[in-house]
Amino acid sequence: MANEMLTPDDISQFRALFSKYCRGEINANHCEADSCEYCPVNRAYEEIFDSLEDNDEED
Numbered sequence: 001m002a003n004e005m006l007t008p009d010d011i012s013q014f015r016a017l018f019s020k021y022c023r024g025e026i027n028a029n030h031c032e033a034d035s036c037e038y039c040p041v042n043r044a045y046e047e048i049f050d051s052l053e054d055n056d057e058e059d
Helices: 008-027 033-038 040-058
Strands: none
Touching: 008 040
């Protein structure tokens, strides 16, 4: 993996935390499950994990 700071387990835990946060926000009625397209947290998630996947492909 190109990003030596995050192990595959770290990445898995990071994904799980994002999901947990989003589920919590939906459960608290702070957002709706179908409004993720414009959500800044979802956008950050996509950017982070797209970047990590790109780094994996470079190896």
